[in-house]
Amino acid sequence: MEASSSPAGGSLADSLKSYIRNEDAWRLPAQADASGAAASGAASAISAHLALSRWAVAGIGAGLPPQELSATTPADSYTVGVNLRSTDITFLHDGRLTYEGRVMPGMFQVTSPGHSARAVFHAACDVLHLYVPQAVLDACHREVSGNESAVSVLIDDPAVSHDPCIERLGQALLLADEAFTSFGQMYVDSINLALVSRLLELRMRSPTGGRPGQPKMRKSALPKWRLKRAVDYIDSHLAEAIGLEDVANAAGLTRMHFAAQFRAATGLRPHEYLLRRRIECAQQLLADEEYSLLDAAQLAGFRSQAHFTTVFKRMVGSTPKRWRDTQDAGA
Template sequence: MTSSLLSYPEPGADIAPQRIASSIDAEHQWRSPRAHQAQPHRQRGDVQVSRWTRNITTPLEVVSHGNGSDHCIGLALKCVSLTFNHAGRRLMQGRVTAGVVQVTAPAVSVSAVFESSVDVLHLFASQQVLAECYEDLFQQPHAGDIVLGDPKLVRDAALDRLGQALVVSQTSDAALGKVFTESVSLAIVSRIVARQFTASNAQNREAAALPQWRMNRVIEYIDAHLAESIGLADIAASAGLTRMHFAAQFRRATGLRPHEYLLRRRIEHAQQLLLSSKHNVFDVALSCGFRSQAHFTTVFKRFVGETPCCWRTKANGAR
């Protein structure tokens, strides 16, 4: 049902358990990392990190009944088309951009129907971790358990950067990898806690963000014209705004400049073509709006970490 193009090293057997695992588990079941499957009721003072990837584009319905003690933080590493239900209520139906975050409280059931390939990071944070983050942020303990109660999907550029850093970092030093993973994971949880308890500031920042209905128009326009030369004026016009108003509102809504978002979508489309067609790299580049194979290769390597040829070979081998 799931597959991963990356391999994840197991934690060293000689390293004692500490605050966080030294690797990212590959989930074989959505929102259910191996540690939770083995000991679903254990109390942990750590952040369990796992990654769920799926390269198949046929629709897939998944369900999670929630962990009894941990909050689950889901962070999209790439754009994905889905329907997402939280506690029986539909929260989202459509395309979600990379960097979108959703937090589910303990013991809350969620379900989703994925209609595209998926790459999502899940962090499971215990009460002990949430309490430590809160006290570190506000210099006083929180009275009672912390419940991150807002389940809506939000886009946070800082969380996007932290998530990307977490999954692309590579090191041969197990101890150093452990420290890095622990630090970045705690930074993600800390920012989630800060958003929860400084909601008024967050709402003020989001007030001038591009509305979702305009964002939907922009996404539809970009997806329909990926092979063409698209300018800022074209994208702004699809949202019914001038270039100046659009650029500022788009960045506040997504954390990305329009050009950066366009490049991401072109690379994601290129990955789909590389997997699903026999076109050569040059033809794929042209189909995704790049005017030369050299430019396409440079941008592809920047986002994916490998050249298109190498990535295609590994992806086909994994499938």
């Protein structure tokens, strides 16, 4: 995935390649393009200190062995990882296992200053990393609270979580209907600042330090072996009609107990997880010119083209046709 400058009038995905740089090493901020136009206005002093990079590796699990990577966050900043595609991962924070299993697009993790992270990717991965200095968090907090003497804010929950707003912001960095050429850097800086704002919002909603808006996963998450049965069943029956009871039976639980524990383990309701897997399947099919839009919809398990288009646009940010055209243009 090479970063390159985009011609005038190109797609957003092309234009952003100059602003979202690829990392040479995992969680190592890529150097910003000094020629990019800086954001202006009240937020410029804050957004100018945010760095955004992308880490993507293809072929893991399909020829390449799992990749084990480690990094330590600098003493004065945070590393925010936002997942862009489903993958299988083992993640450790300060040497302690934090997450193991399937992560879906929109799931994120925050590593606070001075702490270490180690990850083993068992499948192809694509992650955005936003690097946020502690001073930026504090400046945002002071601006919102109106208290110039406010104590330093701390985000100290290293758990892997899911938030729909952060998922949409990640999509917004990659996909849009209009091209950005002259204002691309301002656009990216604005989304970066929105991500920081959302993280602070979630932190303010969670005074006890738990995961805001998320179930208490430690006590009620679906055991790994049951989760694997459920995921394997879904993956092998995508083209068929799948009901909650079907997946629960595969995991060996009743519908009620399965749904709650599945959401605790993945951050998603079973039906939402199923839709995401179907969309990912459809994307793989759409990348092959052999399949029509209707073929992709049906083989991914959608019973109507209209439903397929609606779900695809909600999750990916564009219609199936426009997404395919973008892939073809970038080939």
